[in-house]
């Protein structure tokens with residue numbers, strides 16, 4: 792089970808989901824964009840926005856309507 796699917800069990804409609812991922816080798820931030828399967832679950836859970844870190848450790852956002 793992916794972490795996103797685990798956590799959205801506790802999500803309420805209109806929540807913002809933040810996803811961070813760390814590389815095991817050096818503990819730096821890594822790409823944490825949810826995969827397309829998680830995105831489907833995130834969307835049907837009523838999440839309004841997903842924020843995730845990219846490979847440079849920069850926060851990105853996806854607005855879901």
Ligand SMILES: [Zn+2]
Pocket residue numbers: 793795825826827828829
């Ligand atoms: Zn996933």
